[in-house]
Amino acid sequence: MVFGIWTPAFTSITFPVLIEKALKAAESNGVEPRAQQGGIHLWGDPDEVFGEDGTLETLLADLKDVGLDPDLTKLQLLGTTPDACANKPAWLKETFIITDPIEAVRVAEAQAAA
DSSP states (O other): OEEEOOOTTSOTTHHHHHHHHHHHHHHHTTOEEEEETTEEEEESOHHHHSSTTSHHHHHHHHHHHTTOOOOGGGOEEEESSTTTTTTSOTTSEEEEEOOOHHHHHHHHHHHHHO
């Protein structure tokens, strides 16, 4: 899952400070968050990422608490299996699903190594 937050008013030092607590909370849920230049990427089990108390909803709420409100129309999702995106929110766009099992394994291994 990938999403970006456009923060023209924040400096490169301010942005990480604002989102640090939200990212730590996402990490404690077993999901791997990565942030760079106004964008946040989440990697993890779909059961942990989605749902009412999932990492995505919690992260969005935590960001809103510090005055950041991501444009939900710009968020994108990449699933490595056909069922990985089954419980995603209806508003979340799915970019594509890797259906080739060999390619899915290769992508999963690359993500794990990154």
